[in-house]
Amino acid sequence: MKNPTLVHKSSVCYHCGDQLPSVKLSCDEKDFCCVGCKSVYQILAENNMCNYYAYNDTPGHKIKENGHFEYLEEPSIISQLIDYKDSENSIITFYVPAIHCSSCIWLLEHLYKINPAIFSSRIDFLKKEVTVSYKHDKISLRQLVEILNQIGYEPLISLQDVVKEKGNSVNKQLIWKIAIAGFCMGNVMLFSFPEYFGLSAVEKEFQYLFAWLNLAFCVPVTFYCAKEYFTSAFASLKQRHINLDTPLALIIAVLFIRTAISTAFGTGPGFADTLTGLVFLLLMGKWVKQRTYHHISFDRDYRSYFPIAITVLKDGREKPTAINEIEVGDRLLIRNGELIPADSILMKGEVYLDMSFVTGEAEPQQKVLGEILYAGGRQMGEAVELEVVKSASQSYLTGLWNKAYYKTDFKKKNFNDSIAKYFSIGVFVVAFSATAYWLFQHDSVKAWSAFTAVVIVACPCVLALSTPFTLSAILSVFDKKGFYVKNTDAVEQLADCDTIVFDKTGTLTSTVNANIHFNGALNKEEQLLVASLLNNSSHPLSRQVFKSLCPDKLFAVSEYNEIPGKGIMGLVNGRMVYAGSKKILPFELEGKENGGVHVVIGQSYKGCYAIEQEWRSGLFKLMSALEGRFNLKVLSGDTNRDEKILGCFFGTETSMQFNQSPRQKLGEVISLQDKGKKVMMLGDGLNDAGALKQSNFGIAITDNINNFTPGCDAILKGTSLSLLPNFIQLVQDGLKVIKISFGIATAYNLIGVYYAVQGTLYPLVAAILMPISTITIISFTSLATRYFARKNKLVG
Amino acid sequence: MSILYFLIGCSVLVALIFLGAFFWALKSGQHDDVYTPGVRILFDDEVKEDKSDKNHISD
Incomplete structure (x- = not known):
């Protein structure tokens, strides 16, 4: 039957690149691993779009089951989603997590x-975004999304999309400011050079012109580009507290006033070049600091986890309704695989809730009529009807995001702000004593110039630069290793932590790899029967077990029946085979656990495929590296069945708590903080969301960066968990680098102050000293960071 | 030497024009996405069967 010449050379699926099962599907001499991949290929082939496969090998994704997009027909929901609409055309922007290569770009740009x-x-x-313009009277939004779904690029439409946040405009304004400051700096430099190199008598007439031009360039720099420093300085002075912006604002003001006076009275060159250069460098530092990850969202809350709409039954009719419009008393229809959006009571049907995201408990829970179901559970079975008892935003779990639960009294203070105070005081002491000395000598001109010069020279701009440059260098080392930190401020928090709290499921265990072993006995032929049956199901458990069986041939299956949430059955090779939970089996089983895939062939129970989550690799090494340096703690929502294994990883002093509800986890973090601990929390799911947010540094662990992660300070790839001690060490080294660079800057400043107190600081000295110290600091920080990254084995 | 006044004015003016061009580019979104256009330009145009050619031959 098999013709070897027809078999495609490669052993992977032409569409998605997965290993081909021994029984494969073929089309146009290409092999596919499943019906989904084949159907995508067929759609593309029909539309003459096979270029998709030309740009990259196996660019596709396995497609999931078809979603329900009925809600996209509701005008109120459509109007919330689209960006623009006129009489004929609509424009909409989708976030499509599957975008990953140039083939994706090609395909999605040829949708026409x-x-x-x-x-x-x-x-x-x-940003993984696609902006689509379409004629809305020819194609509906629902059809558009269905097309995207059919070709494997399902857009992620969540509540958070509806509330579109525009974070970009702030950044754009900063670029405007940098451009203006850079422009002014360049021109001022140009007009200052002749002065420094000396002017001949003929050229003297230009001196005034140059001075006035320089002053003109300083005006936008001072009053537009540097405006933020003044407002920030005023705000902090009002609160009787000095931040780093206070001395900076003072210096900018002094520089401008002195430049204006010397220009107006013609008393020599001003400090226009120092002023513009300073502002330009400060803004650059700010820009480096603001560098963010476009494709990762750190501030997700329940809104991005919940779907945007749910089916509500009204007067016997199904009506898709936006989640935030659901009211108490509404009747909801929840289908297989859908999320329960609000706390509600079960009115009709049988519910098997997968609460893994809420509680960390892996086994689905059965609920009976009249029981309260908490929002966040996923229905695994038939469609059921519920009555809402609390609106979505008030529900038990979503309530965790209400700000009232979080204490904000612990102030996140960074090194810069704490040193700014002493720095400012030091500068003022030196400046005033120099002024007093010259006034005592009855030289008021020198007194004025000494005062201003000291303030100018003692510029803490290096402080304002070394921190962002060092920390952002650390950030880029981190993100190459799969550790994405929200921003540079968060990095400093990481260094302070002394307690590490771990979640268990999904954090210490992996969600991707699972050990599958069979409790019972199946002979070769029976294995084939089971594999043939499982091959028809797209349920994740079926796929996992099927993969582990790896059959070399398959039988045809008749009378196939899949009962969602229960299991599958079918007539294979003349024998009835059942696989799934206990509910699918033809007879009652006593004393067996419900979990896993139970198998019955004919009338005899054969056993059960147990699926155990695998522990992440390198845990033992990780824990022994962390022990002693940190207090470790485990907070698990799961039962204590793994306590012994965890005991092997962790030392005896580690406290472990099981059966923790999301709120108990949050409470535990708060009580640790009350004891003065700085807590780092590692978690993965919605059940850790409260604790992650409350902790001083919350790390969300994920196996796929594009998956949902709760709000946190950093996202860590599961495979990089074992590098955690190195990450912490690098941050601590980084803070050391910042302190050393502060020392270097102080040395430079002392040279400047030596001239300044004598009142003989020539603008040229200031103009040279500042860039030199800046360049030294920036190169020092980047080299030192690289050195430490290598030392901590984070750079290859 | 007074021609220098004119030249200095010109140099500032030219610099301002470039600054304006940069802002124009920034505003029109040219810096929003700096990756995709570079990929897009590498895509080949579709080879279409030219019908006029066929007609020409058959004529």
Whole structure:
């Protein structure tokens, strides 16, 4: 039957690149691993879009089951989603997590080939966004999303999309300011050079022109580019507290006033070049600090986890309704695989809730009529009806995001702000004593110039630069290793932590790898029967078990039946085979656990495929590295069945608590903080969300960066968990680098102050000293960071 | 030497024009996405069967 010449050379799926099962599907001499991949190929082939496969090998994704997009027909929901609409055209932007290669760009920008009503689609690759323009009377939004879904690029439409946040405009304004400051700096330099190199008598007439031009360039720099420093300084002075912006604002003001006076009275060159250069460098530091990850969102809350709409039954009709419009008393229809959006009471049907995201408990829970179901559970079975008792935003779990639960009294203070106070005091002492000395000598001109010069020279701009440059260098080392920290401020918090709290499920165990072993006995032929049956199901458990069986041939299955949430059955090779939970089996089983995939062939119980989550690799090494340096703690929502294994990883002093509810986890973090501990929390799911947010540094662990992660300070790839001690060490080294660079800057400043107190600081000295110290600091920080990264084995 | 006044004015003016060009580019979103256009330009145009050619041959 098999013709070797027809078999494609590669042993992977042409579409998604997965290992081909021994029984594969073929089309146009290409092999596919599943019906989904084949159907995507067929759609593309029909539309003459096979270029998709030309740009990259196996660019595709396995497609999931078809979602329900009925809600996209509701005008109120559509109007919330689309960016622009006129009489004919609509424009909408989707976030598509599956975008990953140039083939994706090609395919999504050629959507018009599939349906001409989509007349333009543009991708922003780094943000994983696609902006689609379409004629809304020819194609509905629902059809558009269904097309995307069919070709394997399902957009992520969540509540958070509805509340569109524009964080970009702030950044853009900063670029405007940098551009203006840079422009002014360049021109001022140009006009200052002749002065420094000396002017001949003929050229003297230009001196005034140059001085006035320089002053003109200083005006926008001082009053537009540096405006923030003044407002921030005033605000902090009002609160009787000095931050780093206070001395900076003072210096900028002094520089401007002195430049203005010397220009107006013609008393020599001003400090225009120092002023513009300073502001330019400060803004650059700010820009480096603001560098963010476009593709990762750290501030997700329940809104991005919940779907945007749910089916509500009203007067016997199904009506898709936006989640935030659900009211107490509404009747909801929840289908297989859908989330329960609000706390509600079960009115009709049988519910098996997968609460893994809420509690960390892996086994689905059965609920009976009249029981309260908490929001966040996923229904695994038939469609059921619920009555809402609390609106979505008030529900038990979503309530964790209410600010009232969080203490804000612990202030996040960084090194810069704490040193700024002493720095400012030091500068003022030196400046005033120099002024007093010259006034005592009855030289008021020198007194004035000494005062201003000291303030100018003692510029803490290096402080304002070394921190962002060092920390952002550390950030880029981290993100190459799969550790994405929210921003540079958060990095400093990481160094302070002394207690580490771990969640268990999904954090210490991996969600991708699972050990599958069979409790019972199956002979070769029976294994084939089971594999043949499982091959028809797309349920994740079926796929996992099927993969582990790896059959070399398959039988045809008749009378196949899949009962969602229970299992599958079918007639294979003349024998009835059942696989799934206990509920699917033809007879009652006594004394067996419900978990796993139970198998019955004919009338005899064969056993059960138990699926155990695998512990992440390197845990033992990780814990022994952390022990002694940190207090360790385990907070698990799961039962204590793994306590012994955890005891092997952790030392005897580690306290472990099991059966913790999300709120208990949050409470535990708070009580640790009350004892003065700085807590780092590692968690993965919605059940850790409260604790992650409350902790001083919350790390969300994920196996796929594009998956949902709760709000946190950093996202860590599961495979990089074992590097955690190195990450912490690098941050501590980084803070050392910042302190050393502060020392270097102080040395430079002392040279400047030596001239300044004598009142003989020539603008040229200031103009040279500042860039030199800045360059030294920036190169020192980047080299030192690289050195420490290598030392901590984070750079290859 | 007074021609220098004119030249200095010109140099500032030219610099201002470049600054304006940069702001224009920034505002029109040219710096929003600096990755995708570079990939997009590498895509080949579709090879279409040219019908006019066929007609020409058959004529």
